[in-house]
Amino acid sequence: MGKVKITETVLRDAHQSLIATRMSIEEMLPIIEKLDKVGYYSLEAWGGATFDACLRFLNEDPWERLRKIRDKAKNTKLQMLLRGQNLLGYKHYADDVVEYFVQKAVANGIDIIRIFDALNDTRNLETAMKACKKEGGHAQGAVCYTISPVHDLDHFVKVAKRLVDAGADSICIKDMAGLLLPYTAYELVKALKENVKVPIQVHTHYTSGVASMTYLKAIEAGADVVDCAISPLAMGTSQPPTEPLVATLQGTEYDTGYDLNLLTEIADYFRKLRQEYLDKGLLDAKVTGVDVNALKYQVPGGMLSNLVSQLKQAGREDKFDEVLQEVPRVREDFGYPPLVTPTSQIVGTQAVMNVITGERYKMVPKESKALVKGEYGRTPAPIPEEITKMILKGEEPITCRPADLIEPELDKIRSEIKEYLEQDEDVLSYALFPQVAKKYFEFRQAQKYKIDSDLVDYENKTYPVV
Numbered sequence: 001m002g003k004v005k006i007t008e009t010v011l012r013d014a015h016q017s018l019i020a021t022r023m024s025i026e027e028m029l030p031i032i033e034k035l036d037k038v039g040y041y042s043l044e045a046w047g048g049a050t051f052d053a054c055l056r057f058l059n060e061d062p063w064e065r066l067r068k069i070r071d072k073a074k075n076t077k078l079q080m081l082l083r084g085q086n087l088l089g090y091k092h093y094a095d096d097v098v099e100y101f102v103q104k105a106v107a108n109g110i111d112i113i114r115i116f117d118a119l120n121d122t123r124n125l126e127t128a129m130k131a132c133k134k135e136g137g138h139a140q141g142a143v144c145y146t147i148s149p150v151h152d153l154d155h156f157v158k159v160a161k162r163l164v165d166a167g168a169d170s171i172c173i174k175d176m177a178g179l180l181l182p183y184t185a186y187e188l189v190k191a192l193k194e195n196v197k198v199p200i201q202v203h204t205h206y207t208s209g210v211a212s213m214t215y216l217k218a219i220e221a222g223a224d225v226v227d228c229a230i231s232p233l234a235m236g237t238s239q240p241p242t243e244p245l246v247a248t249l250q251g252t253e254y255d256t257g258y259d260l261n262l263l264t265e266i267a268d269y270f271r272k273l274r275q276e277y278l279d280k281g282l283l284d285a286k287v288t289g290v291d292v293n294a295l296k297y298q299v300p301g302g303m304l305s306n307l308v309s310q311l312k313q314a315g316r317e318d319k320f321d322e323v324l325q326e327v328p329r330v331r332e333d334f335g336y337p338p339l340v341t342p343t344s345q346i347v348g349t350q351a352v353m354n355v356i357t358g359e360r361y362k363m364v365p366k367e368s369k370a371l372v373k374g375e376y377g378r379t380p381a382p383i384p385e386e387i388t389k390m391i392l393k394g395e396e397p398i399t400c401r402p403a404d405l406i407e408p409e410l411d412k413i414r415s416e417i418k419e420y421l422e423q424d425e426d427v428l429s430y431a432l433f434p435q436v437a438k439k440y441f442e443f444r445q446a447q448k449y450k451i452d453s454d455l456v457d458y459e460n461k462t463y464p465v466v
Helices: 013-019 025-037 050-056 062-072 095-107 126-134 153-165 182-195 211-220 242-249 260-280 293-297 301-313 317-333 343-357 366-373 385-392 410-416 426-432 434-449
Strands: 005-008 042-047 077-082 112-115 138-144 170-174 200-203 225-228
Touching: 005 242, 025 042, 025 062, 025 260, 042 050, 042 062, 042 112, 050 062, 050 426, 050 434, 062 077, 077 095, 095 112, 095 126, 095 410, 095 426, 112 126, 126 138, 138 153, 153 170, 153 182, 170 182, 182 200, 182 211, 200 211, 211 225, 211 242, 225 242, 242 260, 293 317, 301 317, 301 343, 317 343, 343 366, 366 385, 410 426, 426 434
Parallel strands: 005 042, 005 225, 042 077, 077 112, 112 138, 138 170, 170 200, 200 225
Antiparallel strands: none
16 A cells, blocks of 8 residues: 555634635735645635635735735645635526636646535536536546435445446545544445545544544555645644654554654744634633534534624524534435535524524524525435425426526626726636625725726726826
8 A cells, every 4th residue: 555645724724614714815924935845635725715805805816816826836736625616606607607717727826626416416516517527627526424314335436326326536535514524434444445546635634523533544544645734724624633643653664754753843934823823812711622512513614603603693503403403404304415505504503593493493594495496506405395395385396407507697697897908817706796896896906096986987087187
């Protein structure tokens, strides 16, 4: 067996999980060259919530962030997370938008695209995977791991086979809630290695406290790559720490070959940042510990904090336990979707409404209706007929690939935003987050040209001179 490889998540998922994706490019750049020297399989540096956070909170161009990281990381593959037909947003986009986004992601420096669908509906991954391979990228198909009566070994193997048939260059077991137990991981990796002939990568979170043990058993079963985070931004709702795993595997057949002294230097850099995040209140001690209840409720850390926030807004924090008990019932009603963006938000919000109103499905958000109707794709289990009738009220569910119903939209988007275009990629930023992107474009103009966008007459292309 060859050496085990590690994907380092500190530039994406680690800070997304711990500090709501608030690490800036200025904080990243000084350490990237050292990260590049480690010999990691890849640096996960883009995608997920980073795109939205760059525009919304950091006044950064996400495309420029990617280019800057690429410039510093000359030897290590860069990896991103993509939500299939949802890209980095929360709805399905037309195929032309998906294809163009993937093209530009690869052109700006991404090597590996991890592509997943919240429902494990592989139809929603096919366009992104084809586009990735066309552009010469590595298309990694992700199997979202969860626990339910329908999610057994056979289910996950079938999904993996479909992904390989669709062109996946590797398979990732994506355990977004830290639910994958060590011996289950062993059986799952073993089953996948027996049934598909591509590398297997494992991704998990430390939320329930078992993640490092899970990785050891997965490695023993043949996992080729695992996702870790450098220790100051590891554990809690983040990934298992890099250095302890490297130390554990030293001198074994799984030895990573990474230099622990170099990793210690990198950890020292991030330790200072961690303290700054604590001092600013960006890093909350609540997300750094272990909560074994994650195994009981199967609720990802980000979803938990969202539930608390919704109940606070409603002044019903006393209903938290009831909501936690309602979540698995809603999930069953909705066909056992894995709890990952956007289905975690949909199931969670519906559970909150059911509890607050005191009547199940008295209030149904449009997203819940869309899920039941099939607008997000095929659910792992059929939705019970009584739930469909109650929520759709006579509307027919759709059975086709949802994106088949979406007309090409790139040209329309381009015309809407032409006044702000400074690079081809701006069209995609606007396509994904119209309001947020427009606000950022106005900020960018103000910085660049020292103008107030509120005073611009775009129709006549004039600006008042004082």
